[in-house]
Amino acid sequence: MLEDVLAFERKMTVFARDVQRGTLSHFPSLREFREENTHINCEYLQDAIIEMQTAFGKRFSEFREEKSTLSFPVTPLDIDPCQLNMSAFPGVSQPDLEIELADIADKDLWMSKFKSLTADLEDVARQKAVLAREHKWSDIENLPKPDKLVFETWNAIPDTYMNMKTYAFGVLSIFGSTYLCEQIFSSMNDIKSKYRSRLTDDSLQSCLKLKVTSYSPDIEKLCSDVQKQKSH
Known part of the structure:
Protein backbone atom coordinates (compact mmCIF):
# COMPACT_ATOMS: atom_id res chain seq x y z
CA MET A 1 0.00 0.00 0.00
CA LEU A 2 2.75 2.46 0.97
CA GLU A 3 4.71 1.72 -2.20
CA ASP A 4 1.56 2.17 -4.33
CA VAL A 5 0.85 5.59 -2.83
CA LEU A 6 4.39 6.89 -3.34
CA ALA A 7 4.55 5.42 -6.85
CA PHE A 8 1.29 7.12 -7.84
CA GLU A 9 2.59 10.47 -6.61
CA ARG A 10 5.68 10.09 -8.81
CA LYS A 11 3.53 9.08 -11.79
CA MET A 12 1.50 12.29 -11.45
CA THR A 13 4.76 14.25 -11.75
CA VAL A 14 5.46 12.40 -15.00
CA PHE A 15 1.93 13.14 -16.24
CA ALA A 16 2.29 16.86 -15.44
CA ARG A 17 5.58 17.09 -17.37
CA ASP A 18 4.07 15.21 -20.28
CA VAL A 19 1.22 17.72 -20.51
CA GLN A 20 3.62 20.66 -20.07
CA ARG A 21 5.74 19.47 -23.01
CA GLY A 22 2.61 18.94 -25.05
CA THR A 23 3.68 15.44 -26.14
CA LEU A 24 0.73 13.73 -24.40
CA SER A 25 2.59 10.41 -24.58
CA HIS A 26 0.64 9.11 -21.59
CA PHE A 27 -2.70 10.41 -22.86
CA PRO A 28 -3.22 8.73 -26.26
CA SER A 29 -6.95 9.48 -26.41
CA LEU A 30 -6.34 13.16 -25.61
CA ARG A 31 -3.55 13.29 -28.21
CA GLU A 32 -5.91 11.86 -30.80
CA PHE A 33 -8.55 14.40 -29.83
CA ARG A 34 -6.00 17.24 -30.19
CA GLU A 35 -5.24 16.17 -33.75
CA GLU A 36 -8.87 16.87 -34.61
CA ASN A 37 -9.35 19.85 -32.30
CA THR A 38 -6.35 22.13 -31.96
CA HIS A 39 -7.91 24.22 -29.18
CA ILE A 40 -6.82 22.33 -26.06
CA ASN A 41 -5.73 24.23 -22.96
CA CYS A 42 -2.74 22.13 -21.86
CA GLU A 43 -1.91 24.65 -19.15
CA TYR A 44 -5.28 24.00 -17.53
CA LEU A 45 -4.69 20.25 -17.64
CA GLN A 46 -1.24 20.66 -16.12
CA ASP A 47 -2.61 22.79 -13.27
CA ALA A 48 -5.35 20.23 -12.66
CA ILE A 49 -2.80 17.40 -12.35
CA ILE A 50 -0.54 19.45 -10.05
CA GLU A 51 -3.53 20.36 -7.88
CA MET A 52 -4.48 16.69 -7.70
CA GLN A 53 -0.92 15.77 -6.76
CA THR A 54 -0.87 18.39 -4.00
CA ALA A 55 -4.17 17.18 -2.57
CA PHE A 56 -3.00 13.58 -2.80
CA GLY A 57 0.24 14.45 -0.99
CA LYS A 58 -1.62 16.16 1.86
CA ARG A 59 -4.06 13.30 2.24
CA PHE A 60 -1.32 10.68 2.47
CA SER A 61 1.38 12.76 4.14
CA GLU A 62 1.37 10.46 7.16
CA PHE A 63 2.32 7.54 4.91
CA ARG A 64 5.61 9.24 4.13
CA GLU A 65 6.20 10.31 7.73
CA GLU A 66 5.48 6.83 9.08
CA LYS A 67 7.34 4.90 6.38
CA SER A 68 9.53 3.07 8.90
CA THR A 69 6.56 2.12 11.06
CA LEU A 70 4.50 0.83 8.13
CA SER A 71 7.46 -1.17 6.80
CA PHE A 72 8.11 -2.91 10.12
CA SER A 173 -4.48 -3.76 12.03
CA ILE A 174 -4.36 -0.11 10.95
CA PHE A 175 -7.24 0.77 8.63
CA GLY A 176 -6.27 2.39 5.34
CA SER A 177 -9.70 4.03 5.17
CA THR A 178 -13.06 4.07 6.93
CA TYR A 179 -14.53 1.80 4.26
CA LEU A 180 -14.07 -1.39 6.30
CA CYS A 181 -15.60 0.20 9.39
CA GLU A 182 -18.61 1.37 7.40
CA GLN A 183 -18.93 -2.08 5.83
CA ILE A 184 -18.95 -3.73 9.26
CA PHE A 185 -21.63 -1.39 10.64
CA SER A 186 -23.77 -1.91 7.55
CA SER A 187 -23.44 -5.69 7.82
CA MET A 188 -24.15 -5.55 11.54
CA ASN A 189 -27.43 -3.72 10.92
CA ASP A 190 -28.42 -6.36 8.39
CA ILE A 191 -27.53 -9.26 10.69
CA LYS A 192 -28.97 -7.92 13.92
CA SER A 193 -32.26 -6.65 12.57
CA LYS A 194 -35.49 -6.12 14.49
CA TYR A 195 -36.33 -9.74 13.79
CA ARG A 196 -33.11 -10.93 15.45
CA SER A 197 -32.83 -8.39 18.26
CA ARG A 198 -32.05 -11.09 20.85
CA LEU A 199 -28.89 -12.18 19.06
CA THR A 200 -26.06 -12.34 21.59
CA ASP A 201 -22.85 -10.35 21.15
CA ASP A 202 -20.81 -13.52 20.74
CA SER A 203 -23.09 -14.81 17.99
CA LEU A 204 -23.13 -11.41 16.31
CA GLN A 205 -19.34 -11.30 16.34
CA SER A 206 -19.15 -14.74 14.72
CA CYS A 207 -21.68 -13.76 12.05
CA LEU A 208 -19.75 -10.57 11.28
CA LYS A 209 -16.51 -12.51 10.98
CA LEU A 210 -18.11 -14.80 8.41
CA LYS A 211 -19.62 -11.85 6.54
CA VAL A 212 -16.75 -9.38 6.19
CA THR A 213 -13.63 -11.57 6.21
CA SER A 214 -12.26 -14.45 4.18
CA TYR A 215 -12.46 -16.66 7.27
CA SER A 216 -13.53 -20.16 6.30
CA PRO A 217 -14.53 -22.43 9.21
CA ASP A 218 -13.66 -26.11 9.20
CA ILE A 219 -17.21 -27.43 9.30
CA GLU A 220 -16.18 -31.07 9.55
CA LYS A 221 -13.93 -30.43 12.54
CA LEU A 222 -16.56 -28.33 14.28
CA CYS A 223 -19.15 -31.06 13.78
CA SER A 224 -16.80 -33.72 15.10
CA ASP A 225 -16.24 -31.71 18.28
CA VAL A 226 -19.96 -31.46 19.00
CA GLN A 227 -21.34 -34.27 21.14
CA LYS A 228 -23.77 -36.25 19.08
CA GLN A 229 -27.26 -36.50 20.52
CA LYS A 230 -28.44 -40.07 20.91
CA SER A 231 -31.95 -40.86 19.80
CA HIS A 232 -34.40 -41.78 22.53
Whole structure:
Protein backbone atom coordinates (compact mmCIF):
# COMPACT_ATOMS: atom_id res chain seq x y z
CA MET A 1 0.00 0.00 0.00
CA LEU A 2 2.75 2.46 0.97
CA GLU A 3 4.71 1.72 -2.20
CA ASP A 4 1.56 2.17 -4.33
CA VAL A 5 0.85 5.59 -2.83
CA LEU A 6 4.39 6.89 -3.34
CA ALA A 7 4.55 5.42 -6.85
CA PHE A 8 1.29 7.12 -7.84
CA GLU A 9 2.59 10.47 -6.61
CA ARG A 10 5.68 10.09 -8.81
CA LYS A 11 3.53 9.08 -11.79
CA MET A 12 1.50 12.29 -11.45
CA THR A 13 4.76 14.25 -11.75
CA VAL A 14 5.46 12.40 -15.00
CA PHE A 15 1.93 13.14 -16.24
CA ALA A 16 2.29 16.86 -15.44
CA ARG A 17 5.58 17.09 -17.37
CA ASP A 18 4.07 15.21 -20.28
CA VAL A 19 1.22 17.72 -20.51
CA GLN A 20 3.62 20.66 -20.07
CA ARG A 21 5.74 19.47 -23.01
CA GLY A 22 2.61 18.94 -25.05
CA THR A 23 3.68 15.44 -26.14
CA LEU A 24 0.73 13.73 -24.40
CA SER A 25 2.59 10.41 -24.58
CA HIS A 26 0.64 9.11 -21.59
CA PHE A 27 -2.70 10.41 -22.86
CA PRO A 28 -3.22 8.73 -26.26
CA SER A 29 -6.95 9.48 -26.41
CA LEU A 30 -6.34 13.16 -25.61
CA ARG A 31 -3.55 13.29 -28.21
CA GLU A 32 -5.91 11.86 -30.80
CA PHE A 33 -8.55 14.40 -29.83
CA ARG A 34 -6.00 17.24 -30.19
CA GLU A 35 -5.24 16.17 -33.75
CA GLU A 36 -8.87 16.87 -34.61
CA ASN A 37 -9.35 19.85 -32.30
CA THR A 38 -6.35 22.13 -31.96
CA HIS A 39 -7.91 24.22 -29.18
CA ILE A 40 -6.82 22.33 -26.06
CA ASN A 41 -5.73 24.23 -22.96
CA CYS A 42 -2.74 22.13 -21.86
CA GLU A 43 -1.91 24.65 -19.15
CA TYR A 44 -5.28 24.00 -17.53
CA LEU A 45 -4.69 20.25 -17.64
CA GLN A 46 -1.24 20.66 -16.12
CA ASP A 47 -2.61 22.79 -13.27
CA ALA A 48 -5.35 20.23 -12.66
CA ILE A 49 -2.80 17.40 -12.35
CA ILE A 50 -0.54 19.45 -10.05
CA GLU A 51 -3.53 20.36 -7.88
CA MET A 52 -4.48 16.69 -7.70
CA GLN A 53 -0.92 15.77 -6.76
CA THR A 54 -0.87 18.39 -4.00
CA ALA A 55 -4.17 17.18 -2.57
CA PHE A 56 -3.00 13.58 -2.80
CA GLY A 57 0.24 14.45 -0.99
CA LYS A 58 -1.62 16.16 1.86
CA ARG A 59 -4.06 13.30 2.24
CA PHE A 60 -1.32 10.68 2.47
CA SER A 61 1.38 12.76 4.14
CA GLU A 62 1.37 10.46 7.16
CA PHE A 63 2.32 7.54 4.91
CA ARG A 64 5.61 9.24 4.13
CA GLU A 65 6.20 10.31 7.73
CA GLU A 66 5.48 6.83 9.08
CA LYS A 67 7.34 4.90 6.38
CA SER A 68 9.53 3.07 8.90
CA THR A 69 6.56 2.12 11.06
CA LEU A 70 4.50 0.83 8.13
CA SER A 71 7.46 -1.17 6.80
CA PHE A 72 8.11 -2.91 10.12
CA PRO A 73 5.92 -6.03 9.57
CA VAL A 74 7.86 -6.99 6.43
CA THR A 75 11.40 -5.75 7.13
CA PRO A 76 11.70 -5.36 10.93
CA LEU A 77 15.47 -5.92 10.99
CA ASP A 78 16.21 -3.23 8.39
CA ILE A 79 14.66 -0.45 10.48
CA ASP A 80 16.18 1.71 13.21
CA PRO A 81 13.94 1.24 16.30
CA CYS A 82 14.38 4.93 17.10
CA GLN A 83 12.44 5.79 13.94
CA LEU A 84 9.39 3.77 14.97
CA ASN A 85 6.27 5.55 16.20
CA MET A 86 5.71 4.06 19.65
CA SER A 87 2.93 6.42 20.74
CA ALA A 88 0.27 4.50 18.80
CA PHE A 89 1.06 1.26 20.63
CA PRO A 90 1.21 1.97 24.41
CA GLY A 91 1.40 -1.74 25.22
CA VAL A 92 4.81 -2.06 23.56
CA SER A 93 8.01 -1.37 25.50
CA GLN A 94 10.58 0.31 23.27
CA PRO A 95 13.59 -0.89 25.34
CA ASP A 96 12.29 -4.47 25.24
CA LEU A 97 11.54 -4.15 21.54
CA GLU A 98 15.12 -3.02 20.87
CA ILE A 99 16.50 -5.98 22.84
CA GLU A 100 14.26 -8.42 20.97
CA LEU A 101 15.40 -7.01 17.61
CA ALA A 102 19.03 -7.35 18.67
CA ASP A 103 18.45 -10.92 19.86
CA ILE A 104 16.52 -12.21 16.85
CA ALA A 105 19.16 -10.88 14.46
CA ASP A 106 21.43 -13.78 15.47
CA LYS A 107 18.73 -16.45 15.15
CA ASP A 108 19.07 -17.89 11.65
CA LEU A 109 15.86 -19.89 12.01
CA TRP A 110 13.70 -16.79 12.55
CA MET A 111 15.76 -14.61 10.21
CA SER A 112 14.99 -17.07 7.42
CA LYS A 113 11.27 -16.50 7.99
CA PHE A 114 11.54 -12.83 7.03
CA LYS A 115 13.83 -13.60 4.09
CA SER A 116 11.28 -16.12 2.81
CA LEU A 117 8.49 -13.59 3.34
CA THR A 118 10.29 -10.98 1.23
CA ALA A 119 10.92 -13.53 -1.52
CA ASP A 120 7.28 -14.66 -1.49
CA LEU A 121 5.96 -11.09 -1.63
CA GLU A 122 8.28 -10.29 -4.54
CA ASP A 123 7.10 -13.42 -6.37
CA VAL A 124 3.43 -12.49 -5.88
CA ALA A 125 4.07 -8.93 -7.09
CA ARG A 126 5.91 -10.27 -10.13
CA GLN A 127 3.11 -12.68 -11.02
CA LYS A 128 0.51 -9.97 -10.48
CA ALA A 129 2.30 -7.61 -12.88
CA VAL A 130 2.51 -10.30 -15.57
CA LEU A 131 -1.15 -11.27 -15.21
CA ALA A 132 -2.26 -7.62 -15.19
CA ARG A 133 -0.35 -7.01 -18.42
CA GLU A 134 -2.21 -9.96 -19.94
CA HIS A 135 -5.54 -8.78 -18.46
CA LYS A 136 -6.01 -12.06 -16.56
CA TRP A 137 -7.87 -10.48 -13.66
CA SER A 138 -9.49 -13.68 -12.41
CA ASP A 139 -6.06 -15.33 -12.12
CA ILE A 140 -4.86 -12.43 -9.98
CA GLU A 141 -7.58 -13.24 -7.45
CA ASN A 142 -6.14 -16.74 -7.11
CA LEU A 143 -2.67 -15.50 -6.13
CA PRO A 144 -1.60 -15.79 -2.48
CA LYS A 145 -2.78 -12.79 -0.46
CA PRO A 146 0.18 -10.65 0.74
CA ASP A 147 -1.44 -9.86 4.08
CA LYS A 148 -1.97 -13.56 4.74
CA LEU A 149 1.70 -14.26 4.03
CA VAL A 150 2.74 -11.55 6.49
CA PHE A 151 0.38 -12.80 9.21
CA GLU A 152 1.55 -16.40 8.77
CA THR A 153 5.16 -15.30 9.17
CA TRP A 154 4.52 -13.44 12.43
CA ASN A 155 2.38 -16.27 13.77
CA ALA A 156 5.40 -18.55 13.32
CA ILE A 157 7.61 -16.26 15.44
CA PRO A 158 7.69 -17.44 19.09
CA ASP A 159 6.15 -15.36 21.88
CA THR A 160 9.66 -14.75 23.18
CA TYR A 161 9.55 -11.75 20.86
CA MET A 162 6.17 -10.54 22.11
CA ASN A 163 6.92 -6.82 21.79
CA MET A 164 7.90 -7.30 18.17
CA LYS A 165 4.78 -9.34 17.47
CA THR A 166 2.50 -6.89 19.25
CA TYR A 167 3.96 -3.98 17.30
CA ALA A 168 3.74 -5.82 13.97
CA PHE A 169 0.13 -6.92 14.53
CA GLY A 170 -0.73 -3.40 15.63
CA VAL A 171 0.61 -1.95 12.38
CA LEU A 172 -1.18 -4.61 10.34
CA SER A 173 -4.48 -3.76 12.03
CA ILE A 174 -4.36 -0.11 10.95
CA PHE A 175 -7.24 0.77 8.63
CA GLY A 176 -6.27 2.39 5.34
CA SER A 177 -9.70 4.03 5.17
CA THR A 178 -13.06 4.07 6.93
CA TYR A 179 -14.53 1.80 4.26
CA LEU A 180 -14.07 -1.39 6.30
CA CYS A 181 -15.60 0.20 9.39
CA GLU A 182 -18.61 1.37 7.40
CA GLN A 183 -18.93 -2.08 5.83
CA ILE A 184 -18.95 -3.73 9.26
CA PHE A 185 -21.63 -1.39 10.64
CA SER A 186 -23.77 -1.91 7.55
CA SER A 187 -23.44 -5.69 7.82
CA MET A 188 -24.15 -5.55 11.54
CA ASN A 189 -27.43 -3.72 10.92
CA ASP A 190 -28.42 -6.36 8.39
CA ILE A 191 -27.53 -9.26 10.69
CA LYS A 192 -28.97 -7.92 13.92
CA SER A 193 -32.26 -6.65 12.57
CA LYS A 194 -35.49 -6.12 14.49
CA TYR A 195 -36.33 -9.74 13.79
CA ARG A 196 -33.11 -10.93 15.45
CA SER A 197 -32.83 -8.39 18.26
CA ARG A 198 -32.05 -11.09 20.85
CA LEU A 199 -28.89 -12.18 19.06
CA THR A 200 -26.06 -12.34 21.59
CA ASP A 201 -22.85 -10.35 21.15
CA ASP A 202 -20.81 -13.52 20.74
CA SER A 203 -23.09 -14.81 17.99
CA LEU A 204 -23.13 -11.41 16.31
CA GLN A 205 -19.34 -11.30 16.34
CA SER A 206 -19.15 -14.74 14.72
CA CYS A 207 -21.68 -13.76 12.05
CA LEU A 208 -19.75 -10.57 11.28
CA LYS A 209 -16.51 -12.51 10.98
CA LEU A 210 -18.11 -14.80 8.41
CA LYS A 211 -19.62 -11.85 6.54
CA VAL A 212 -16.75 -9.38 6.19
CA THR A 213 -13.63 -11.57 6.21
CA SER A 214 -12.26 -14.45 4.18
CA TYR A 215 -12.46 -16.66 7.27
CA SER A 216 -13.53 -20.16 6.30
CA PRO A 217 -14.53 -22.43 9.21
CA ASP A 218 -13.66 -26.11 9.20
CA ILE A 219 -17.21 -27.43 9.30
CA GLU A 220 -16.18 -31.07 9.55
CA LYS A 221 -13.93 -30.43 12.54
CA LEU A 222 -16.56 -28.33 14.28
CA CYS A 223 -19.15 -31.06 13.78
CA SER A 224 -16.80 -33.72 15.10
CA ASP A 225 -16.24 -31.71 18.28
CA VAL A 226 -19.96 -31.46 19.00
CA GLN A 227 -21.34 -34.27 21.14
CA LYS A 228 -23.77 -36.25 19.08
CA GLN A 229 -27.26 -36.50 20.52
CA LYS A 230 -28.44 -40.07 20.91
CA SER A 231 -31.95 -40.86 19.80
CA HIS A 232 -34.40 -41.78 22.53
